[in-house]
Amino acid sequence: MGESSTKPVPPSPLFDEPWRQIGEKQETLDYVNNYRPHIEDQQLRILLHGAVGAGKSSFINSVLSVLRGRMCVEALTDNTSQGCFTKEYTTYKIQKGSPETFYPFVLNDIMGLSKDKGVLVDDIKLAFKGHVKDDYRFNPESKLSAGDTFYNEAPTANDRVHVLVCVVPADTLPFMSDEVKKKIRDVRVEASRLGIPQVAVLTKVDLACPEVRKDLKNVYRSKKLKEMMEQFSSDVGIPVNCIFPVKNYHEKINFNDDVDSLILSALKHIIDFGDDFINRRIHNVYH
Template identity: 70%
Template sequence: MGGEKSKPKPEEPPLLDEPWRKINSGDKQHDLQYVRDYKPQTEGQQLRILLHGPAGAGKSSFINSVQSVLLGRMYRQALADNISHSCFTKKYSTFRIQRENPDTFYPFILNDIMGLSPQKGVQVDDVKLAFTGHLKEGYVFNPGSKLSEGNEFYNKSPTVNDKVHVLVCIVPAHTLSSMSDETVQKIRDIRLEASRLGIPQVAILTKVDQACPEINKDLKNVYRSKYMKERMEQFSADVGIPMNCIFPVKNYHEEIKLNDDTDALILSALRHIIDCGEDFINWKAE
């Protein structure tokens, strides 16, 4: 008699029994109120948040999503590209987040820059100049050369508000494994310079619904998905950003109404970004 055939090993379930990070979409009002009440300790201080990442990662969509959540309706201030896979953002752009009153704004600013494409992307040296406040709004990035001191968009005398207080790396979750070595190296180089200046760093993983079928079915599965946790751990190892500073989100891009689960992830990330920036400002003021 022949030996018994070995039974195929059962596939492991794609979801953890319990989420490894707690996010309660029903409690999004707490984070929303926290952001609405935020005020820097120093009078007149503006918290500057610089976004960077690969072309097509969703930087502009994240800016629009933040504005939408805070306004309670869909908002499209930052132009986002849904067709081209090249760098859509060409200029150093500043976005002030409007409150319910059209004449008032939140005390934090989001800056968008050209994507980190290997050949045609933003120069790492230009990002370093942004850190220290030497880039003026409207500067058109040149992939072939960095901004020179003689250029009209070079800010010779940056103020405290011109300088970056938080660096946010935005990367698409569904293409993390195929991100080029050149792009990863650019992210590392930028991170090293930010670390040298003491600037805190956060990573946002966008398009999580495209990365995992379980998350696409139910956004609440984002912290139960084994695949997503593994991708976040690998990205953390690749660029050095700690896991507790990495946040998966889903930007608004095709919806016409807000969703509590989407809002909760965006607000969780935004609150952490604000806390990091506030800690940095207070540390620099000591």
């Protein structure tokens, strides 16, 4: 008898069912639109950091686009990977309705982390405490010092960071250097010391997994992406339930409900974590 020519069937790259559920787009959008901090005039500050080219500015533009209902490019981006495009500390307020009305949260963009020439971890630590003024141009050689024009000597509660978001590119994550991972861990340790909650946003998921490229609804069925999130969690210490995969609007000019849903899901959890931090600070002040 001849040998059977039947080849073993390779395992599916997808789970049978999604391992995480996300809310309906409109429901999540309503939640974000209705969010109000408990303190009057309180502003929730969201600081984004991550490796050079991770997609921080694209994520900011994506959030602005989804909330404003039109494509926005307020945070300038670069389609090359040669160095860090963002050089300055920039706060993005999001218009809500009339030109004088804004959402009660802001997004801060900073220079990216790199093996040698990126933003200094010490400058990120200063930003946590509200000591960095808008338009400060980061210097990879020396940190911002007291007495400098852009050093905020007396930060208010609104100047301080309430939630830290580490933006990570899924397509190049397996090649992230140990030096950059160490810097991410160092930033996380300081944020933890100050009680600041941390979230990770995994961008470019469609470039990291062919099944997700075919259909973005596979993002929580992809075995590859789940393994990637678990490995990153192990490397830097951010729990898997605080890591959110997204696809940014960096090439499309029309909206897509699946893209919107992932962005809004990540934003909702970022707001929740930041709001919990604000409420803890209030509790500690009055008790």
